[in-house]
Amino acid sequence: MFTQKHRGTITCFYFCLLVSAALSIIMTRINTGAFLWIPIFITFIEAFLISFIVSSILPIAKWGCDLALKLKIKPNSFIFILISNIPVTIILVLILSFCLTALNLGFSKDFMASWLQSIPTSLTAVYTVSVMITPLVNRLVEKSLH
Secondary structure: OOOHHHHHHHHHHHHHHHHHHHHHHHHHHHHHOOOOHHHHHHHHHHHHHHHHHHHHHOOHHHHHHHHHHHOOOOOOOHHHHHHHHHHHHHHHHHHHHHHHHHHHHOOOOOHHHHHHHHHHHHHHHHHHHHHHHHHHHHHHHHHHHO
16 A cells, blocks of 8 residues: 555654644643534644644654664663654644644734743643554554555
8 A cells, every 4th residue: 555655654644643633632621621522623633734744844753763863762662752752742842832823813912922831731742642652653654554
């Protein structure tokens, strides 16, 4: 179905899909205090499109792997997953939270405060989810390639 040359795109797709789903549910719940399915769906679509485009343009997964390898961490170990997800999370959260805040609020006088306020929660949510889903994404990619 897919070849090895598609590995990066497939990985990016699954990762962005799962992170966007979790982020949209978590952040909508935190921001509204409820599970509102229309805002969750809209946030999911926005987050997925933004994160997939960013991940397709910037080699953030490679940067994460390079960081872990530079620190001489054994590939595919839990520590490798923890370390390699740090740059991925930071870059995605900064860009995603900026874009989602802009889409939801516009560039109003409250924009900067709202954006900065969303970063710690978003970092925690995305990092936790990305660490948890990395093994699943790797399995999905392997199944897609065979």
